[in-house]
Amino acid sequence: xxxxxxxxxxxxxxxxxxxxxxxxxxxxxxxxxxxxxxxxxxxxxxxxxxxxxxxxxxxxxxxxxxxxxxxxxxxxxxxxxxxxxxxxxxxxxxxxxxxxxxxxxxxxxxxxxxxxxxxxxxxxxxxxxxxxxxxxxxxxxxxxxxxxxxxxxxxxxxxxxxxxxxxxxxxxxxxxxxxxxxxxxxxxxxxxxxxxxxxxxxxxxxxxxxxxxxxxxxxxxxx
Amino acid sequence: xxxxxxxxxxxxxxxxxxxxxxxxxxxxxxxxxxxxxxxxxxxxxxxxxxxxxxxxxxxxxxxxxxxxxxxxxxxxxxxxxxxxxxxxxxxxxxxxxxxxxxxxxxxxxxxxxxxxxxxxxxxxxxxxxxxxxxxxxxxxxxxxxxxxxxxxxxxxxxxxxxxxxxxxxxxxxxxxxxxxxxxxxxxxxxxxxxxxxxxxxxxxxxxxxxxxxxxxxxxxxxxxxxxxxxxxxxxxxxxxxxxxxxxxxxxxxxxxxxxxxxxxxxxxxxxxxxxxxxxxxxxxxxxxxxxxxxxxxxxxxxxxxxxxxxxxxxxxxxxxxxxxxxxxxxxxxxxxxxxxxxxxxxxxxxxxxxxxxxxxxxxxxxxxxxxxxxxxxxxxxxxxxxxxxxxxxxxxxxxxxxxxxxxxxxxxxxxxxxxxxxxxxxxxxxxxxxxxxxxxxxxxxxxxxxxxxxxxxxxxxxxxxxxxxxxxxxxxxxxxxxxxxxxxxxxxxxxxxxxxxxxxxxxxxxxxxxxxxxxxxxxxxxxxxxxxxxxxxxxxxxxxxxxxxxxxxxxxxxxxxxxxxxxxxxxxxxxxxxxxxxxxxxxxxxxxxxxxxxxxxxxxxxxxxxxxxxxxxxxxxxxxxxxxxxxxxxxxxxxxxxxxxxxxxxxxxxxxxxxxxxxxxxxxxxxxxxxxxxxxxxxxxxxxxxxxxxxxxxxxxxxxxxxxxxxxxxxxxxxxxxxxxxxxxxxxxxxxx
Numbered sequence: 001x002x003x004x005x006x007x008x009x010x011x012x013x014x015x016x017x018x019x020x021x022x023x024x025x026x027x028x029x030x031x032x033x034x035x036x037x038x039x040x041x042x043x044x045x046x047x048x049x050x051x052x053x054x055x056x057x058x059x060x061x062x063x064x065x066x067x068x069x070x071x072x073x074x075x076x077x078x079x080x081x082x083x084x085x086x087x088x089x090x091x092x093x094x095x096x097x098x099x100x101x102x103x104x105x106x107x108x109x110x111x112x113x114x115x116x117x118x119x120x121x122x123x124x125x126x127x128x129x130x131x132x133x134x135x136x137x138x139x140x141x142x143x144x145x146x147x148x149x150x151x152x153x154x155x156x157x158x159x160x161x162x163x164x165x166x167x168x169x170x171x172x173x174x175x176x177x178x179x180x181x182x183x184x185x186x187x188x189x190x191x192x193x194x195x196x197x198x199x200x201x202x203x204x205x206x207x208x209x210x211x212x213x214x215x216x217x218x219x220x221x222x223x
Numbered sequence: 224x225x226x227x228x229x230x231x232x233x234x235x236x237x238x239x240x241x242x243x244x245x246x247x248x249x250x251x252x253x254x255x256x257x258x259x260x261x262x263x264x265x266x267x268x269x270x271x272x273x274x275x276x277x278x279x280x281x282x283x284x285x286x287x288x289x290x291x292x293x294x295x296x297x298x299x300x301x302x303x304x305x306x307x308x309x310x311x312x313x314x315x316x317x318x319x320x321x322x323x324x325x326x327x328x329x330x331x332x333x334x335x336x337x338x339x340x341x342x343x344x345x346x347x348x349x350x351x352x353x354x355x356x357x358x359x360x361x362x363x364x365x366x367x368x369x370x371x372x373x374x375x376x377x378x379x380x381x382x383x384x385x386x387x388x389x390x391x392x393x394x395x396x397x398x399x400x401x402x403x404x405x406x407x408x409x410x411x412x413x414x415x416x417x418x419x420x421x422x423x424x425x426x427x428x429x430x431x432x433x434x435x436x437x438x439x440x441x442x443x444x445x446x447x448x449x450x451x452x453x454x455x456x457x458x459x460x461x462x463x464x465x466x467x468x469x470x471x472x473x474x475x476x477x478x479x480x481x482x483x484x485x486x487x488x489x490x491x492x493x494x495x496x497x498x499x500x501x502x503x504x505x506x507x508x509x510x511x512x513x514x515x516x517x518x519x520x521x522x523x524x525x526x527x528x529x530x531x532x533x534x535x536x537x538x539x540x541x542x543x544x545x546x547x548x549x550x551x552x553x554x555x556x557x558x559x560x561x562x563x564x565x566x567x568x569x570x571x572x573x574x575x576x577x578x579x580x581x582x583x584x585x586x587x588x589x590x591x592x593x594x595x596x597x598x599x600x601x602x603x604x605x606x607x608x609x610x611x612x613x614x615x616x617x618x619x620x621x622x623x624x625x626x627x628x629x630x631x632x633x634x635x636x637x638x639x640x641x642x643x644x645x646x647x648x649x650x651x652x653x654x655x656x657x658x659x660x661x662x663x664x665x666x667x668x669x670x671x672x673x674x675x676x677x678x679x680x681x682x683x684x685x686x687x688x689x690x691x692x693x694x695x696x697x698x699x700x701x702x703x704x705x706x707x708x709x710x711x712x713x714x715x716x717x718x719x720x721x722x723x724x725x726x727x728x729x730x731x732x733x734x735x736x737x738x739x740x741x742x743x744x745x746x747x748x749x750x751x752x753x754x755x756x757x758x759x760x761x762x763x764x765x766x767x768x769x770x771x772x773x774x775x776x777x778x779x780x781x782x783x784x785x786x787x788x789x790x791x792x793x794x795x796x797x798x799x800x801x802x803x804x805x806x807x808x809x810x811x812x813x814x815x816x817x818x819x820x821x822x823x824x825x826x827x828x829x830x831x832x833x834x835x836x837x838x839x840x841x842x843x844x845x846x847x848x849x850x851x852x853x854x855x856x857x858x859x860x861x862x863x864x865x866x867x868x869x870x871x872x873x874x875x876x877x878x879x880x881x882x883x884x885x886x887x888x889x890x891x892x893x894x895x896x897x898x899x900x901x902x903x904x905x906x907x908x909x910x911x912x913x914x915x916x917x918x919x920x921x922x923x924x925x926x927x928x929x930x931x932x933x934x935x936x937x938x939x940x941x942x943x944x945x946x947x948x949x950x951x952x953x954x955x956x957x958x959x960x
Contacts, residue, residue, distance in 0.1 A: 009557055010465050012380025016649045019667060049378045052465025108373050108642050139377070139644050197646050200669040202785060204646070204654070 001025040001219050003212075004040030006070075006086075008032045008061045012048035013196060017083065020196035024212040032064040042079040042215050043070055045086030047194055057100065057142045058088035067093060079123045079215045080188045084140055087180070087190030096183055096190045097155060098147030103140070104173030110139035112204060113193055114167040115179045119159040120214075122182035124189040127214040133166065134207040138179070138193040143172040145181070145192070152176070158184055163191055231255075235262035241594065248588040256574055256582035259526040260589065263492035264499060267760055270593040273726040274758045277598070277739045285752030287715045287780075289410055293504075295339035295488060296406070297754020298413060299716035301677055301780050305665060306410040308342035311350070311403035311681065311720045311776045313759035317459040318371075318400035322364045326371035326400045327462040331534050333404040334381060335488035338471050339537065341414040341478045342406025345648050346663060347376045348681045349386035349402050350720070350774045354395030355612065356631045356958040361390065364398045365959070371462075372402070373642040378464035379471065383643035384651055384661035385679065390631040391686055391818075392611055396764020401720045401757075403681055403776040407665065414478060416487040417504035418540045418566050423484055425498070425509060425564040426546065428553045429470045429536035433519030436460035436493070436532025447725055447763040466535040466558070473556035474537055480552065482545050489536040495529045497538045498564075499572050503590040508569030514577040515563045525574060525581045540566060600736045601729035606823060608689055608770065613821025620896060620933065621940040623816065624868055625950050627861045627897065630819055634954020652676060652784045656873065659709035659857050660779070662787040676784030678712035680777055684860070685722075685770030687899075690813040691828040692734045696741030696773045698828065701836050701901045703777040704749055705857040708840040709904065710788040711847035712779030714749055719756040719775050724768025726760050734771040735760075742773060748833035749840075751777065781848075788847035790856040791874030792926040797853055798910035799870075799878050799924040801863065801903055802846075804839045806832040807889055809898030815860045816897040831901050842916060843904055851912040856905045862897040864933065866905040871931045872948040880924035881934040888921075892936055 003021035007014045007029050021027035021044060028038055037043065050061035061067065074080045074095050082090035090096045103109060117125050117132040147155065152175065155161055163180035180191030195208025232242040235258065245253055245261050253261060263269055283291045289306045290298040296310040314329025330347060337344045349372050354361040376383045436459065477483050487497045494511065502509045513528040541549050546562060553560025572589060574582035617626045627633050640655040653662035660680040682703040688695030704714050719742060724731040746753055762769040781787060811817050812825030846852035858866045871878055882895060889895055913920055932941045
């Protein structure tokens with residue numbers, strides 16, 4: 001399978017995300033200014049500081065030409081993963097419910113967090129089992145997940161809360177300990193922790209690979 | 224006030240004699256543009272006029288050297304056709320005036336130095352010094368400097384993998400912010416900064432030029448700090464990591480495409496320094512038209528454009544036929560790219576403002592003719608520094624140990640590094656506080672078999688250098704090398720930042736002279752070349768000079784990062800041992816414990832046997848690589864007992880340790896427990912395999928349990944590891960709030 005990883009001006013984790021994807025399939029770079037997804041099977045919107053976080057995190061990237069294509073791709077059921085800044089962009093674009101607010105600590109914070117897989121409805125958690133614990137680092141200034149209570153109730157009911165922090169939580173004040181959420185169809189997932197930095201035990205953990213493997217399983221099963 | 228004292232060159236930091244020399248070289252009076260350019264190029268910061276002669280004594284050759292001093296960054300061969308480019312630089316005075324932007328632009332500046340040689344930055348380390356933590360100014364400077372470093376490094380996507388923070392009274396007014404950056408590049412692709420090819424075009428790219436940082440190098444960096452420094456805030460530059468990220472990617476793409484003849488970053492003294500250095504190295508001339516420089520605000524004077532230190536700008540030399548391609552890459556990355564001049568055969572810097580010539584200076588006069596000053600060193604006969612305030616009353620072994628672990632200089636730095644991204648790039652094998660040095664794997668792709676890596680550490684203990692500039696500096700180098708040994712790395716190259724007071728004062732000149740002699744001798748003993756560095760002088764506040772602070776950054780190589788050492792005890796049942804040089808003689812003079820007890824500084828440190836230390840480092844390195852040592856930790860600040868406690872609390876494992884076998888050999892009582900001095904390591908491993916270390920090894924205990932039990936001098940103390948860990952973890956945060 002072929003992954004496409006978006007590069008915006010200010011993306012920092014795009015190279016790491018391409019490297020992680022290439023452990024599972026092929027990986028190509030998607031340029032923010034191109035309305036072209038190069039026929040990829042899945043899209044990753046990586047972490048970083050797209051457009052310098054100017055205006056509001058993710059607010060400018062959401063209007064870039066490549067995002068119009070990604071919205072169409074997602075609405076047709078194409079798998080899309082947003083990591084950290086990518087999660088913020090997906091919320092801004094309305095592809096995921098809720099929003100990400102500044103950490104309650106008001107500081108950038110980095111931790112090796114443990115997150116628990118809440119359900120396997122999402123394409124990106126399909127190869128996991130509910131209750132699996134993943135050791136994945138998180139690092140951000142704006143990672144406090146928020147959605148209004150009625151929205152959150154519906155999300156919980158439909159199984160859209162995909163990942164929760166369980167130990168050594170990052171001090172971001174995220175609602176209900178939410179680390180990642182999916183859309184209703186399960187093809188779009190956003191999370192604050194960085195699975196692309198957790199694909200090699202030598203650098204701390206290989207648990208992040210499970211997300212990339214999940215989407216490969218889903219696509220292989222559909223083929 | 225005499226007429227000369229109020230002369231324009233005096234306000235720019237030039238002496239009357241220097242001004243007269245300029246007039247002599249030019250055979251006329253310089254105009255305003257020319258005077259501004261001279262004042263910066265002849266400032267201490269750009270000319271090294273008080274340190275150049277001394278620095279020539281440092282060894283700059285080594286088997287793995289690829290690029291030595293003189294370029295934007297030095298580089299060493301790290302194997303596999305790759306070079307590691309690295310350098311450390313100070314941003315002390317800007318940080319003392321405006322800590323957030325000062326520290327942020329310090330990081331930005333050192334990043335540009337590394338990508339100016341074509342290397343992709345992969346790691347940042349910071350060495351910070353502040354006053355005592357009970358001062359409101361210290362807390363403000365620390366909070367904002369750490370925030371500034373994080374803001375820049377995190378946003379540009381380069382991992383901050385290590386560093387150090389120390390608190391000592393003499394840094395109260397004049398804090399130190401030194402930043403080091405490492406980058407990787409295929410060795411054959413390194414690019415130099417010499418301008419070449421008459422008729423080639425000069426392209427300025429990156430941010431627009433504004434009025435920020437005017438006179439930073441001369442007015443701020445090359446004079447002592449004083450009361451009115453708040454007024455110097457406009458001389459501090461403002462950083463924009465987003466702009467620098469685009470600049471970085473554009474620069475590396477330009478080099479990948481082979482479009483550049485030469486590349487240089489704009490740092491201190493802006494366009495003036497960058498262009499004239501490029502012309503000097505290439506033995507050519509350069510014409511610059513300031514009217515073509517993209518500006519942030521209208522109405523800037525030509526001299527302002529030439530000296531502005533606006534951040535995130537680079538200068539390159541391009542063949543005329545490639546200019547369009549260069550500008551297209553700039554446009555792709557949304558950075559300004561503008562042809563602002565050309566290379567000439569005139570050997571002069573010619574400054575034009577459209578049609579009008581506004582300055583013309585011989586390159587040699589500007590770059591090479593600054594007078595060099597002989598230092599007049601004089602050893603002080605009375606202490607230069609007051610005794611530190613007493614802050615620790617504890618006396619028993621357990622309470623003293625806990626007091627040390629929770630003290631400002633020894634407590635966990637987690638508060639700081641949890642504000643940094645230490646993993647971006649996915650190369651970080653040993654993250655902060657997991658080992659004595661940071662370890663990065665060269666290729667992050669997980670593959671079977673050996674994974675070559677590099678290790679890096681940054682060290683410098685100003686208090687010990689204040690006690691004894693020569694031996695204190697040797698200790699800093701040896702400490703750095705010991706840290707590399709603990710992860711199994713062999714030193715390949717060294718960079719340094721010499722932070723000192725006003726060298727025109729004889730005692731400061733003495734500190735500087737003795738420290739450089741120590742640096743040279745230590746580097747020769749280790750056979751490690753100095754690949755580049757930086758000198759920061761005039762670090763004095765109203766209450767006197769800082770501690771003399773040579774900061775040493777060292778890069779080492781590991782054949783296999785999978786075998787990288789750790790500092791924490793790894794396995795219950797392992798033997799705990801001390802590996803020590805015969806010359807190891809821990810003493811309390813100049814130690815952390817003496818500092819906490821308010822003792823005056825020692826007036827000398829014991830001599831070290833450099834050959835023996837170097838051999839000991841090699842033995843530790845071999846033991847870590849072979850797995851004979853499952854943990855290794857250098858005995859440093861706080862002494863042996865502190866090192867054992869750190870090995871416990873890092874791993875969450877206890878140990879039963881009896882120092883009896885060392886008593887009478889390496890000392891006894893408090894000097895043995897808490898004394899300092901180079902030449903010892905706390906290690907653990909299989910008892911059989913430890914025997915191979917022969918005379919140097921003394922087994923002192925066993926790993927296991929949830930307490931640290933320490934027997935010494937007939938006394939036995941036991942402290943739960945959880946208590947050690949708690950005191951260590953909370954220490955810094957408690958002191959700050």
